[in-house]
Amino acid sequence: MASIIASPSRYIQGKGEMENLCTYAENYGTNLFVLTSPSGRKRVEPFIAKGQKDAKITYEAFNGECCMTEINRVMDMCEKAGSEVIVGIGGGKIHDTAKAVAYYMKKPVIIVPTIASTDAPCSALSVIYTDDGVFEKYLFLPASPNMVLVDTDIVSKAPERLLVAGMGDALATYFEARACQQSDASNCVGGKITRAAMALAELCYETLIDEGIDAKLAVRENICTKAVEHIIEANTYLSGIGFESGGLAGAHAIHNGLTAIPETHELYHGEKVAFGTLVQLVLEGADQDEIQEVLGFCQEAELPTTLADLGIKEVKEEQIMEVARLACSPDDTLGNMPFEVTPEDVYAAIIAADALGRYY
Structure with a gap:
């Protein structure tokens, strides 16, 4: 059996890096679909806007569960927006949903953690639950995220x-x-x-x-x-x-x-x-x-x-x-x-x- 190591194509970490999201995303597209929570959007949107330039950004509020109902809903919203890149900003279930959406839509995905409570952001895996939050299955993905972007100013302010x-x-x-x-x-x-x-x-x-x-x-x-x-x-x-x-x-x-x-x-x-x-x-x-x-x-x-x-x-x-x-x-x-x-x-x-x- 072969030896295998998996990792994101890019891992970027530093203070104030949220402002550079659109610049980094240019390698994949300029029409971004950002999945985050309402509170997460309030935290990050002002920083993203500073470096937005000509990029188009569609924000969508995460419904709280990484389930096929939510994945299908987000896919539909992303299709309507004509987005080229999926961006998941927040915690683990947002990341897993963004990764699953990108996988099914065959689009690049950027993961942006706002907390450092798990090691999930870099993984080629989404944990899928039922609509009621009961574990359903592991979705093993063919690759890790295209990019993981960590703004340590934001992460360090988490509890x-x-x-x-x-x-x-x-x-x-x-x-x-x-x-x-x-x-x-x-x-x-x-x-x-x-x-x-x-x-x-x-x-x-x-x-x-x-x-x-x-x-x-x-x-x-x-x-x-x-x-x-x-x-x-x-x-x-x-x-x-x-x-x-x-x-x-x-x-x-x-x-x-x-x-x-x-x-x-x-x-x-x-x-x-x-x-x-x-x-x-x-x-x-x-x-x-x-x-x-x-x-x-x-x-x-x-x-x-x-x-x-x-x-x-x-x-x-x-x-x-x-x-x-x-x-x-x-x-x-x-x-x-x-x-x-x-x-x-x-x-x-x-x-x-x-x-x-x-x-x-």
């Missing part, structure tokens, strides 16, 4: 917790890629891991450890420092390329299992993934210094390290076993670990990770 959640998601990247490399598992784009993808995943982890807390404190003060710039890149690009081209393993499977517990629904994806990373390390019997480094980072960043942090105040054995069984589903990614894993193993690792979190 601190969103940046920290992004760090929690990014925290898993290296450890899951390492597990996939050890087991010779396929990555998310159907190939083996390249050395480049592994290097990006490792750099992602090093950036979090070295600069994550500095970035968190800077965002709390509503400022954008070099540390913030580096963490935004780690959360968005390094983790995005690292997870998709490195592969997923235990941490995200644990996250998926945790969704069976209603109390965890109030937490962000990355917050649950952070705890899943600790569980994976315990499951592996990882070096104690490594586990303590991850634990220390999570506690300082205020990411969950115990079941209580996840909202699970009363630990019930059968409930945790259900999490373990779901995580071990053959349709999930625990099978990418370099050893056989049973639900009983996962249950023990969850309880042990919780005990470590409480001890430290």
Whole structure:
């Protein structure tokens, strides 16, 4: 099997870059269809207008769910506008809708995140839900977005917790890629891991450890420092390329299992993934210094390290076993670990990770 790495054709990040959207888009067209929320439009339209020049822009309000009904509606609006380029500005569901619309219409797509809470912007994937918000399917796309544009002035003004959640998601990247490399598992784009993808995943982890807390404190003060710039890149690009081209393993499977517990629904994806990373390390019997480094980072960043942090105040054995069984589903990614894993193993690792979190 071939080794494959996937990435956007262009990744652009910097302060004030929203003003340059139309200039960058000229490579693909001058008639832009911008999908965003009403509040998102208020935040970005004044900056985009400064660099609009001769470009035509049609703004369309996102209806809130990445479902086929919404995708078809947006396709119809885009067709009526005669737009050449799809632009998704906002968070994950807007990005996924924009990517799906561009795929079905065979048009280029530009993704513009206004938060750094996940590593989804760079991926060749859209998660499709029903109209009622129930997961329906993954839409695997033939390519990553044509361009990802990140204005760090805008992203750094988002709530601190969103940046920290992004760090929690990014925290898993290296450890899951390492597990996939050890087991010779396929990555998310159907190939083996390249050395480049592994290097990006490792750099992602090093950036979090070295600069994550500095970035968190800077965002709390509503400022954008070099540390913030580096963490935004780690959360968005390094983790995005690292997870998709490195592969997923235990941490995200644990996250998926945790969704069976209603109390965890109030937490962000990355917050649950952070705890899943600790569980994976315990499951592996990882070096104690490594586990303590991850634990220390999570506690300082205020990411969950115990079941209580996840909202699970009363630990019930059968409930945790259900999490373990779901995580071990053959349709999930625990099978990418370099050893056989049973639900009983996962249950023990969850309880042990919780005990470590409480001890430290």
